Amino acid sequence: MATAGPLLNDIKISAKPVAGSFKAKFMDAYHRLKKELIADSESFSHTFESREWVSEMLDYNVPGGKLNRGLSVVDSLVLLRSGEELSEDELFLAFALGWCIEWLQAYFLILDDIMDDSHTRRGQPCWFRQPKVGLIAANDGILLRNHISRILKRHFHDKPYYQDLRELFDEVEYQTACGQMLDLITTPPGEVDLSKYVMDTYLRIVKYKTAYYSFYLPVACALYMSGEDDKSKFESAERILVQMGTYFQIQDDYLDCYGHPDVIGKVGTDIEDTKCSWLIVQAIARASPEQKSRLYNNYGRKDPACVAEVKKVYNELNLEKLFLDYESESYENFMSIINEEKSIELQQVLKLFLSKIYKRQK
Amino acid sequence: MATAGPLLNDIKISAKPVAGSFKAKFMDAYHRLKKELIADSESFSHTFESREWVSEMLDYNVPGGKLNRGLSVVDSLVLLRSGEELSEDELFLAFALGWCIEWLQAYFLILDDIMDDSHTRRGQPCWFRQPKVGLIAANDGILLRNHISRILKRHFHDKPYYQDLRELFDEVEYQTACGQMLDLITTPPGEVDLSKYVMDTYLRIVKYKTAYYSFYLPVACALYMSGEDDKSKFESAERILVQMGTYFQIQDDYLDCYGHPDVIGKVGTDIEDTKCSWLIVQAIARASPEQKSRLYNNYGRKDPACVAEVKKVYNELNLEKLFLDYESESYENFMSIINEEKSIELQQVLKLFLSKIYKRQK
Numbered sequence: 001m002a003t004a005g006p007l008l009n010d011i012k013i014s015a016k017p018v019a020g021s022f023k024a025k026f027m028d029a030y031h032r033l034k035k036e037l038i039a040d041s042e043s044f045s046h047t048f049e050s051r052e053w054v055s056e057m058l059d060y061n062v063p064g065g066k067l068n069r070g071l072s073v074v075d076s077l078v079l080l081r082s083g084e085e086l087s088e089d090e091l092f093l094a095f096a097l098g099w100c101i102e103w104l105q106a107y108f109l110i111l112d113d114i115m116d117d118s119h120t121r122r123g124q125p126c127w128f129r130q131p132k133v134g135l136i137a138a139n140d141g142i143l144l145r146n147h148i149s150r151i152l153k154r155h156f157h158d159k160p161y162y163q164d165l166r167e168l169f170d171e172v173e174y175q176t177a178c179g180q181m182l183d184l185i186t187t188p189p190g191e192v193d194l195s196k197y198v199m200d201t202y203l204r205i206v207k208y209k210t211a212y213y214s215f216y217l218p219v220a221c222a223l224y225m226s227g228e229d230d231k232s233k234f235e236s237a238e239r240i241l242v243q244m245g246t247y248f249q250i251q252d253d254y255l256d257c258y259g260h261p262d263v264i265g266k267v268g269t270d271i272e273d274t275k276c277s278w279l280i281v282q283a284i285a286r287a288s289p290e291q292k293s294r295l296y297n298n299y300g301r302k303d304p305a306c307v308a309e310v311k312k313v314y315n316e317l318n319l320e321k322l323f324l325d326y327e328s329e330s331y332e333n334f335m336s337i338i339n340e341e342k343s344i345e346l347q348q349v350l351k352l353f354l355s356k357i358y359k360r361q362k
Numbered sequence: 363m364a365t366a367g368p369l370l371n372d373i374k375i376s377a378k379p380v381a382g383s384f385k386a387k388f389m390d391a392y393h394r395l396k397k398e399l400i401a402d403s404e405s406f407s408h409t410f411e412s413r414e415w416v417s418e419m420l421d422y423n424v425p426g427g428k429l430n431r432g433l434s435v436v437d438s439l440v441l442l443r444s445g446e447e448l449s450e451d452e453l454f455l456a457f458a459l460g461w462c463i464e465w466l467q468a469y470f471l472i473l474d475d476i477m478d479d480s481h482t483r484r485g486q487p488c489w490f491r492q493p494k495v496g497l498i499a500a501n502d503g504i505l506l507r508n509h510i511s512r513i514l515k516r517h518f519h520d521k522p523y524y525q526d527l528r529e530l531f532d533e534v535e536y537q538t539a540c541g542q543m544l545d546l547i548t549t550p551p552g553e554v555d556l557s558k559y560v561m562d563t564y565l566r567i568v569k570y571k572t573a574y575y576s577f578y579l580p581v582a583c584a585l586y587m588s589g590e591d592d593k594s595k596f597e598s599a600e601r602i603l604v605q606m607g608t609y610f611q612i613q614d615d616y617l618d619c620y621g622h623p624d625v626i627g628k629v630g631t632d633i634e635d636t637k638c639s640w641l642i643v644q645a646i647a648r649a650s651p652e653q654k655s656r657l658y659n660n661y662g663r664k665d666p667a668c669v670a671e672v673k674k675v676y677n678e679l680n681l682e683k684l685f686l687d688y689e690s691e692s693y694e695n696f697m698s699i700i701n702e703e704k705s706i707e708l709q710q711v712l713k714l715f716l717s718k719i720y721k722r723q724k
């Protein structure tokens with residue numbers, strides 16, 4: 001997620017988004033969690049080498065992203081507690097849950113990069129590209145996954161919502177892994193079959209692979225921490241946030257092609273990488289036989305002339321306008337379903353999320 | 363683990379080992395669990411393709427081993443309940459826990475084969491060697507891991523020991539992943555440094571990578587199912603079974619070199635594969651400078667002449683006798699610590715495990 005978007009001031013929320021102000025304390029919490037994991041010798045006795053390995057692996061993979069997912073737990077909790085100040089202990093717990101989400105993401109990204117044979121991630125070589133790492137990275141991903149259970153056990157064992165939290169992380173991990181499976185079997189690395197790139201499949205992949213862990217998980221964590229036990233709140237948060245996550249991914253696909261590299265911080269390569277992107281799915285659905293064959297002949301090739309040809313078809317089909325219309329409609333739609341939500345506090349959380357992503361440029 | 367060894371009749375146990383008789387019912391339980399996982403649409407809506415993928419992936423990876431780990435849950439439970447018959451429901455639950463262990467093993471083996479660049483597993487090509495699979499196998503491993511949580515949630519959610527069981531599987535998964543890490547950073551694929559092959563490291567790798575999940579986990583599952591809540595029983599089971607798992611791995615390393623290929627069902631390749639085996643660790647500790655340099659020059663090479671040279675050093679150092687002495691001593695040692703255990707039922711379980719592995723030929 002990007003930082004607060006331009007529409008922030010149009011969406012009335014009772015507390016200012018506070019991500020910025022928590023960043024330093026959030027990093028402190030990372031260092032504490034890391035230290036605890038490495039010192040922890042209850043189930044495993046580390047050697048000097050293994051301690052060093054885990055330390056480097058964590059620093060390389062966990063805290064280097066934008067941290068928006070992790071920080072949105074505390075942001076959400078602040079709004080759910082409207083007004084009531086969080087104690088230092090509660091703040092730390094909200095940070096710890098935020099870090100569990102970042103750990104979960106790091107685990108999936110390490111494995112995703114191996115499976116996609118990727119080269120860079122967050123502006124540095126993928127972890128498995130480090131000469132001394134290689135496929136050992138797969139086990140490092142597993143270690144990150146295991147760290148989540150250990151963090152939850154250490155810090156939440158006595159909370160009444162401990163078991164719910166455990167099952168929440170299980171559910172979301174399973175959804176993400178299933179989304180990956182769907183993605184991998186629809187678009188197997190090295191094989192291209194554009195006829196499989198249809199909207200129904202696209203939406204299913206995005207929902208499971210991205211939306212649950214990026215949008216629903218942070219809010220569900222905050223709801224548990226706030227003591228919520230009304231299942232219907234979780235359900236409406238899930239329904240709306242999974243849709244918002246889908247919208248977020250569609251933006252991501254749009255920006256990959258139409259965003260400014262200086263602003264998004266990278267040059268998009270979805271066309272070269274044969275990605276099942278919203279743009280290609282829309283293009284195939286709308287293309288004439290002649291345009292379709294140009295897409296089939298040029299999609300997924302590194303040659304800049306091929307990329308240009310695909311973009312030409314996108315432009316002929318007016319995909320940029322299609323996206324901008326979709327974006328405005330989505331906004332109206334989100335605001336109306338959010339306003340139907342009975343809890344004002346949850347409304348605030350949902351509006352904060354929307355404000356952070358609506359019309360984002362990066 | 364092998365089936366009951368030659369010493370079975372020397373070790374008095376109140377119930378005959380029953381693995382054989384449960385095999386068919388155990389397989390029925392597999393089919394039920396598989397069906398449930400594929401039908402389960404609470405958190406993910408399968409497509410036809412994803413259902414087919416999971417079905418094939420499970421059949422290929424989960425039930426093809428010797429199933430001794432999985433079956434030892436029910437075997438242990440029968441002894442812990444001495445005499446009292448198990449209901450059909452209890453039998454199914456013991457099978458389900460047994461399958462969770464087999465699922466855990468399959469998950470680790472898929473990833474281990476990728477990291478070790480292996481070719482065959484259980485007499486067939488490794489899953490990732492299947493042309494349509496490749497590195498998608500990594501995500502399949504993750505799916506298997508997630509299935510364990512789902513099986514536990516579906517069938518044990520209402521049991522008083524549900525949370526203990528969850529944490530047990532977490533602990534053991536973490537121990538196994540840590541053992542893998544230690545193994546991978548001690549003997550990084552493609553790099554050989556025999557000076558790191560020392561007994562202390564060897565024992566630490568074996569303990570975490572193999573012993574916990576193969577020996578302690580099945581008995582701990584059975585203890586929970588039997589309603590045990592005396593922590594000291596778990597602790598003495600852990601202490602003894604982790605040692606037994608170590609003994610089991612040392613046998614494995616011995617048999618790789620000295621076992622009969624017809625009996626063990628494969629031709630050992632630990633020398634060619636630069637494995638950190640008990641034999642090479644003992645050899646390096648005992649070798650003269652001249653023998654050491656022959657080991658350094660020949661270990662980890664595919665050339666049969668090199669393998670023969672390594673075996674020659676092993677024979678000069680009398681490693682076969684060293685192992686046979688260790689084996690007898692271990693037996694005495696195990697019997698004496700087992701007889702110190704206060705619970706007769708737990709004694710029976712431990713003796714059953716010992717009887718299954720002592721002097722095994724495969």
Ligand SMILES: [Mg+2]
Pocket residue numbers: 112113116118
């Ligand atoms: Mg990728």
Ligand SMILES: [Mg+2]
Pocket residue numbers: 112115116183
């Ligand atoms: Mg991918």
Ligand SMILES: [Mg+2]
Pocket residue numbers: 252253256
């Ligand atoms: Mg993208």
Ligand SMILES: [Mg+2]
Pocket residue numbers: 474475478480
């Ligand atoms: Mg291996």
Ligand SMILES: [Mg+2]
Pocket residue numbers: 474477478545
């Ligand atoms: Mg290995």
Ligand SMILES: [Mg+2]
Pocket residue numbers: 614615618632
């Ligand atoms: Mg072996």
